Amino acid sequence: MTTTNLNSNTQVLVTGGSGFIAVYCILQLIEAGYKVKTTVRSLNREAEVRDMLKTGGVEAGDRLSFIAADLSADAGWAEAAEDCTYVIHVASPTPLKGYKHEDEMIIPAREGVLRVLKAARDAGVKRVVFTSAFGAVGFGHKPRTTPFNENDWTPINDKVPAYQKSKTLSEKAAWEFIKTEGGGLEMATVNPVAVAGPVLGPDYSHSIQLIQNMLFGKLKGCPRINTGLVDVRDVADLHLRAMTNPAAKGQRFLAISGESLWTIDIAQILKRRLGHYADKVTAKNVPNWLIHLTALWNPTAKVIAPMLDQNMNATSEKARRLLGWSPRPAEEAIVATAESLIQLGIVK
Incomplete structure (x- = not known):
C-alpha cells in the first residue's frame, strides 16, 4: 500500500505492538500514511519495536507513539483509545504453560478484549478489528471433508484445548458486547490459521518455531498434522482492509492461503527450496502410534496427539470476495520464513 495524505490525520491504535502480526500491521499503517499509537x-520495548519496523523498511519517527497498557488492568486503555478512529486489537494474553485450570487462560482472554472494546466505545472509535484465531473456528469438530468457513465455531467441550477454548469464548464475548453494549461501535474479526512469513525480530509465532525446529533438525520426523498457513504480510493487509471497507462491518474473516498442508509437505518445500540450509530437515512421517505412546510422558506429544490425521482445511473465499484480499501462496510464506531466519543469523 502506498503512502497517501488522505490518511495523515487518521489515528489507529494497534494493541500489543511488539507481537509478530502487530508489527506488520503498524508497518503497513505507517506506509499507508496513518498515525499509529x-x-x-x-515502554522498555519501544526500541525493539522500532528496530523491527526498521528491519521491515520503515522509519516510523513521530508518526508512531507508545503507551504502556496491560490487558489484565484498566490503566492506560482510555488514553490509548483517545483520538483514534480505528483500533486493531492484536494483543492477547500469552498462552500459559503449566496452568492449573483452563480458566487461568480463558478469563484473562475474555476480560482483555472487553477492556479494549469498552475503551474503544467510550472514546468514540468507529471500528475495531479484532485478531481472533482459527482456534475459534476449527477445533473439536467431528472429522469432515468440507473446508471450514466463517459460520463454523469451535464447540465448547472437554475435547477442546484451553487455548482454543479461550480464543472461542473471548471472540463470542466480543460479539455479545458489540450487540448489547457497543453503542455505535463496529467490529470485524480476522481469524488466521498458522502464521508464517519474514521474521523481523525475536518475537514470533509458533508456526515459525515449527519451521525453525525443522531447519535445526529438532524434528526427527513429521507427525501427521494438517495445518493451514498464511503469510503475516497478508494477515496485516487483511486487517487494514477489514478496518476501512464498509462490507467488513459485523463480519468474521478466515485468513488462509490456498489448501491446508501436512507437516511433511512443509518439510518437502524446505528441502526443495533451501539447498544446504535444509540438510537437517527430515521429510518422513512419524507413525501415529509412536506419538500416542510418547504422549504418556511428553507434554508436546500430548498436545499434538488429538490433532493427528485431522483435516484442518479452511476457505478464505469470503475475504477474497468481499474485501478483494489476495494472499500469496503458502510455499512463498514458508520460504520467506526460512530465508529471514537465515538472514537474521538464527539458522546457519
Missing part, C-alpha cells in the same frame, strides 16, 4: 506492556 501502540500499546506495550512495558
